[in-house]
Structure formats: structure tokens, C-alpha cells
Amino acid sequence: MRWSAIHQFVPSFARGDAIGNHVAFIKDHLRSQGCDSEIFVGTNNDETSAETIDLQNIDRYVRPGADTLFLYHVAQASPCAQVLLERTEPLALVFHNFTPPEVLLRWDPSVAFELLRAQDQLADLVERSSFAICDSNFNAQVLSQFGDIDSFVIPLPVDAPAGFESSSGPAPTVLFVGRVAPNKGIHDLITAIAVLKQRIPEVKLRIVGASTSDRYDQAIEGLIRNLALSEAITMTGWVDDEQLEREYGQASVFCTLSDHEGFGVPLVEAMARGIPLVSYATTAVGETVGEAGLVLASKTPTVVAGALERVLTDDLLAERLCASGRQRSSTFSSEKIATALNQTLLGHPSS
Known part of the structure; x- marks a missing residue:
């Protein structure tokens, strides 16, 4: 039996950044395969609010007892984490990694402390989750430090632009x-x-x-x-x-x-x-x-x-x-990444 719905959770959603583009790619691909998929956010973004659902409205969109998988993108601390830890639906992680807090402590202590909080959340999320998708083997190695979890390495999709031309000027x-x-x-x-x-x-x-x-x-x-x-x-x-x-x-x-x-x-x-x-x-x-x-x-x-x-x-x-x-x-073409997602998400058993 395969999942009838795979919903993604992300602290916030913005098109144009790496995680936002990845979330959008996964949603579009899942829907193209006949799988219901929505994007839930902890913090709304006015520019993308029409594409997302506030975390507090989760029960309006998730049917009790449905074969539903929750997919949480981990890159920072978020209220999404606590909500997902308290839910009973199957959970998987997409681990994008985060900057080591000690690197930012000198420059922005508040951000560094938020990253420390994200590390604390991650240990609980790993224990709660069935499996994880990691952007790289390096990320999978980092994630393994927070607990035992089956990890599948699937890079982010990046396609060559059609008709790209170099127009470099005289100055290198x-x-x-x-x-x-x-x-x-x-x-x-x-x-x-x-x-x-x-x-x-x-x-x-x-x-x-x-x-x-x-x-x-x-x-x-x-x-x-x-x-x-x-x-x-x-x-x-x-x-x-x-x-x-x-x-x-x-x-x-x-x-x-x-x-x-x-x-x-x-x-x-x-x-x-x-x-x-x-x-x-x-x-x-x-x-x-x-x-x-x-x-x-x-x-x-x-x-x-x-x-x-x-x-x-x-x-x-x-x-x-x-x-x-x-x-x-x-x-890293979208075609190859889509194939890997099919094998990992749509091929991963729901029971």
C-alpha cells in the first residue's frame, strides 16, 4: 500500500531559495503522481500565502486514519517541530543541515541560540521519525549523530537553463x-x-x-x-x-x-x-x-x-x-531526482 497523501512542513516558505524551491518541486511532483500534497508552514509569508496552509489549520486538511505521511524539512528551529512531535501520523525528515551555532555566536548570538534549539529539537525528531532524506552523504553523517535513522541521500534538483549564454565583458x-x-x-x-x-x-x-x-x-x-x-x-x-x-x-x-x-x-x-x-x-x-x-x-x-x-x-x-x-x-537533473523520490517516498510502505 502506498501513501495517499504526503504533506510537507517547513518553518516558512519562500520561492527562490534552495529549500523553498525544493519544497515546491516535491509538492508538484507528488501531485503529478496522483498523491495529495500540501505545504504547511509555521510562519506565513505574504508572497506565498496562497500556496501554503498555516500550521494551526492542520486538522482541516488531514483526514483521520488516512494513509498520510508528514514530511518535515529541517534547517532551523520551528514551532512545526513540537506540533509534529505531538501528532500520531507517520513522520519522515528532509534534513538540509544547519550552520554550526559556534560559527555565528560572535556575529549574531540570537541566531546561534536558535540553532542550538534546532539541535535539541532534531534529536527528538529523529527518534520520532521513520526515515530521512538527506541532500548529501555529509548531511546523512551529521544526522546520524542525533540518533539511529534510515537515511536516503537524494540531492536537490538543479536543471541547466534553456538558452543560457555567457556574455562576460572585457574585465575578468x-x-x-x-x-x-x-x-x-x-x-x-x-x-x-x-x-x-x-x-x-x-x-x-x-x-x-x-x-x-x-x-x-x-x-x-x-x-x-x-x-x-x-x-x-x-x-x-x-x-x-x-x-x-x-x-x-x-x-x-x-x-x-x-x-x-x-x-x-x-x-x-x-x-x-x-x-x-x-x-x-x-x-x-x-x-x-x-x-x-x-x-x-x-x-x-x-x-x-x-x-x-x-x-x-x-x-x-x-x-x-x-x-x-x-x-x-x-x-542533479530534476528527472533523476524525481525518480529517486518515487523510489523513496512513493515506494516506501505506508504500513
């Missing part, structure tokens, strides 16, 4: 896409650009993503001023999908020096668009990139600058990375 451009947060290593990237600029004076860095910490923003802005890089570095803040495609189109190389990634959607987005990739080998990064990019064991400024210089000056290397990146990104 390094691109970072992601949240402007301490764990993303943006300060390390800026320091590396200072070294690279001594070798390639015209190089530019574009940092594309929403800010998460005023204190960290101030530190980044101060670092840029102190290194006299104001003319070389642009921080765009949040951008819409159309602008994001333009940013990818103008990039000569993509670089991330993040200290913690549970998967790394922008890495796959860059590879899918044939943008050469330079990254720091930590957490799930090496697993996601494979051999399709330059994955560095060190992120000292000279090492990073040297890797970026190689990509920007060696056309054969850049072309090889472009080709291998496109091939690697096909591993």
Missing part, C-alpha cells in the same frame, strides 16, 4: 552567489581578491546574495575599504531570477570558500551554466563538485588567488572545467 569577473553570512567565507574571498588584483589588476568580484547579519556586513564593508577594493568589488544584495541569470552570464569563474555547506545549490547552478568553478574542500562541497572544479585543500589568499589566476589565464583549463561541470551537473 569572479562571482560568488549565496547568503552574505560568516560561514560563507566571503571575508576569505575578498582577501584572496586583494592578492589576485596584484597579478590581474582589472579583475572584478561580484557578491550576489541577501545579507543576514548587520554586524558581518559592517565587517565586510570595512575589509573592502581597508584593502582599497571598493572599485573592484560589488555587493548586489538579493536579486531576482532574471538578474541572477545576468550575473551568471557575466561571470568568468565562480568561487566559494564556504566553511559549511550541506549541499551547495549555487555550485551546481554554476556548473550547469558552464562556468569554471573554484571551491574550498569542506563539508559537502567536494561531494557536490566531484572532479568538475578546482577543489582546494587550503583557502589561504595566495592559494586561492593562484587557482583563480590559473582559470582566468589558461583557456584550456577553463574549457575543461566548463565541460566537466556541465556533465557533473546532469547528475
